[in-house]
Amino acid sequence: EHVRVTDRYGGESLVPFALQPGDIAVADNGYGYRMSVASATHQQADVVLRVTPATFPLETAAGEAFEVIPWLRTPGPAIREWHGWCAWEHQRYAVRLLAAQLPPAAAAIARRRVRHKAQTKGRMPSATALLLADWVLLVTTLAAPAWPLGDVLRLYRARWQVERVLKRMQQWLQLNQIRSKHPTSVEATVRALLIAWALQEEAMATIRAHLPTDTPMAPMPVSRWLLTGIGLDTLRQQVFGTWSQARVQTGLPRLRRFVVLSPRRREPQETTIRAWLTGRALVLPCIEQEAA
Structure with missing residues (x-):
């Protein structure tokens, strides 16, 4: 149903997709734009999107710009959350910004990618780009009581199973x-x-x-x-x-x-994620009923 053929310049977007009420669209930063939030919200669906601050401006309840970089530089926990708004075509949408600092080894790999990309373009990487390489930034419209920060991060990581498919x-x-x-x-x-x-x-x-x-x-x-x-x-x-x-x-x-593989000490990731998502599907209606 959702098959669309474009040339190599065709941008990734959630706009062409028909989402159902209650759907959760999980996508990488190729889809991390305010129009994706607007499109999903209008269809009564939610999103979990990886974003880049430069292409996803945020604002406070008062309508002032929220500066993500100083927020990340502020000493604090490695996993943090901020509630605010984004605006698209004269409408505002309530969102949560989630930030998770990468482990040192993963952060070092990410910084090497940033440096290599900058070198191929004949320039030095900026301090901001190197800082952002240390973090995973997500924007979601999921309600906090039903979807705490840790669960949203886990849901985003589950996207890798789709990549494997x-x-x-x-x-x-x-x-x-x-x-x-x-x-x-x-x-x-x-x-x-x-x-x-x-x-x-x-x-x-x-x-x-x-x-x-x-x-x-x-x-x-x-x-x-x-x-x-x-x-x-x-x-x-x-x-x-x-x-x-x-x-x-x-x-x-x-x-x-x-x-059939040999027995493992750890359960396969796909099995673990499927069990967790099934459990979430069973628990979520109870959480929403209590919140109501």
């Missing part, structure tokens, strides 16, 4: 190798590939359901990467007519040794 799609479906140059045929190709991916997800769910991977005493994680490949191969062979679903299920016990 996109990486799998790019590799397995070869999305970066579309031959056509005409927008209509490119869009048709992308839609066909997305349908193939949806069918693959269905095939993968069937395979996973029949894999003898878990026991009550020893849960065994499954390699989603390898399972995706098997799902696509299964779908491809079924289209060719050489495999049947029964044949796939018959061979699953032999596939187990290839797709």
Whole structure:
């Protein structure tokens, strides 16, 4: 439904997307603009956006500009929050600014990226750019009682799981190798590939359901990467007519040794995040009812 083909200059924006009331759009700083907040709010949805102060001006309740850089330079906790407003097309929107300081190792990597980017343009990085490299800045419209600061940060970090899905799609479906140059045929190709991916997800769910991977005493994680490949191969062979679903299920016990990973001390991130989001979905109505 939300497939749009643009040229390489097409900007990332939430405006073309039809959000539903209660949706939460989580996006990186490519979408971190006031128009994204306005678009989501008008559709009764919320946002969690990574932002850059220069492209996302904020203001106080009195309408005065809020200076983010001095706020970050002020000694204080490594995770902090400020409530204020942003304005877009003569309307104001209540937002929360969340700031989380990166660990020293991650901050050093971020500063190296800033320096490298500046050097490629033949200039020195500014002190402001180096300071901002130490922080993750988020703007959200989620209400504080239901979504405390720590939960919003965790929700944003969960976005990486979506990035991993996109990486799998790019590799397995070869999305970066579309031959056509005409927008209509490119869009048709992308839609066909997305349908193939949806069918693959269905095939993968069937395979996973029949894999003898878990026991009550020893849960065994499954390699989603390898399972995706098997799902696509299964779908491809079924289209060719050489495999049947029964044949796939018959061979699953032999596939187990290839797709089931060795036990880990820590639970896989995807499993942990899914469980947390499920718990949030169950708890949130109770929190909102108490707040009302």
